Amino acid sequence: MKQFFTYVLATIAGLWITMIIMTVGSVLMTIVMLAASMATPTVRIDKKSVLHVCLDGPVEERAQGRSILEELQGISINTIPLNDLVKAIDHAAADDRIEGIYLDCQGGSGGAASMAYIRESLEKFKESGKWIVAYGDAYTQSNYYLASLADSLWLNPVGAIDIHGVGGTLPFFKGLLDKLGVEMQVVKVGTYKSAVEPYIMTEPSEANREQIKGYITPIWNYISGGIAAGRDVSTADVNEWADSIIVTQDPATFAARGLITSLKYRHEAEEWMKSVTGKKKKDNLSLVSPAKYASAIKEKSSSNKIAVLYATGDIVDSGNEGIVGDKMAPLIMSIAENDDIDALVLRVNSGGGSAFASEQIWEALEQFKATGKPFYVSMGDVAASGGYYISCGADRIYCQPVTITGSIGIFGLIPNIKGLLNDKLGVNMVSIATNPNANMTLTEPFTPVQRAAMQRMIDRGYETFVGRCAEGRGVPVDSIKAIAEGRVWDGTTALEIGLVDKLGSLTDCISDLALEQGYDKYSIVEYPDPKGEWWEELLMASSSVKQSVIKAELGEALPYYEAIQRVKQMSPVQCRMEYIVVE
Structure with missing residues (x-):
């Protein structure tokens, strides 16, 4: 009998081991198959091809890796990688196989x-x-x-053009918080540090209105000036189009007014492109997307390697989204220790976030500078508050004329939910402690002593912030304080007041760095890797499903949901500019 049970147990154990091996094998097989399916295929570029720039989604700094979940579900990520697009356009100019560019405008957006x-x-x-x-x-x-x-700008005969100027939309949550019985307790430094206003006010302060008007006006002047130059009209004409709600008007008048070359249907536009590329009417155009074209460009290897580190999104202490302090700082240190890397360009597109994470990233960048390697910053749509904090120590800072930057200020935002618990839910919280401040919780308002202590901490954080900026820019602290106070600036003004060194794109920043370092040839190494490890993707799969569902269900209300989520996830002390949709 004993031998029988021994055989039974051995058989069961064998079955379990077999099942485990089969499961692991299946997972590994799936990973191998997915890896093979995600491998970049060889792209063939035909002669007389047209670079097809399809503007049908949001522009992002660069392509993000597709997760295993997205591969399995066949989810399409409809974003336009800025780095691939610019790379493709720049390379196509000297490529004899590319005849021209087709801007297929389908409503895409970008900063x-x-x-x-x-x-x-x-x-x-x-x-x-x-x-x-x-x-x-x-x-x-x-x-x-x-x-x-464009040399020719065509519009569908029953189409529309939306030109309206530049404006910002700010959500204010105080009314909602009042109804919930939640009081947001604010400590801050900076007259213009308006990121807290949506939680304690019902409309912008006069100082905030002043600063918003101060940076959206030059942004619109730049955009309207570009439109005017492109269409060979005056900026007064462009403003007249915006003021007259041009989107509602008859497109039959647009050609005479200079808005378009002519009215055409899509097939007529494509027939014109066929004619100039030698295609027959029944043939298909040889269209190549920027992403595929960029993937076919063979980078020349060089002993001079410039690291381009992308810092995009909210700055957070930990997590998987945005600029994650406990991941970014070690990555910078590893780049500093990499003998193959000769220089670093930090590409910043962030309105800030955690003050603690910003400091850790700043310090890691200082360690990089200690190696003697050059460190430049290129600012994207926004590099403000914490985004400026991590930029300020660079040897040189570049931004676009329409970049939003500055916002050198700091705040703390701590909710008091006593009203919610007591008045709305009937829950009475009682604290018993050995010391007066042993229980600083969300269920009681600050005492005067506690508020004063919090303000001292915020003041200390602000002094650290302006000190970092003064040190990085090589100017007295008082000079930084004169332009700080949490104020947001446009790129052109930022150059005038010394927050940046030069107006230019990421391409300009890299080119100037290479020239000043005497690199005849150089290659670019991008960080971080947009694709994580396969096991990280599996762990993030459920989160991806949740995000996809939320985006689909909320639609235009998504930005307000995300604003509330940001507050829930904020660390107590923030270097962050206000959330504003500028369009």
């Missing part, structure tokens, strides 16, 4: 600096003598800004 960067690349492309044409059924303002420099 003002991203659009300016793309437009600069398009302008350089035109200098090669090749053509650019644009077609749209309905042009958004950002699409039209790019399309305005």
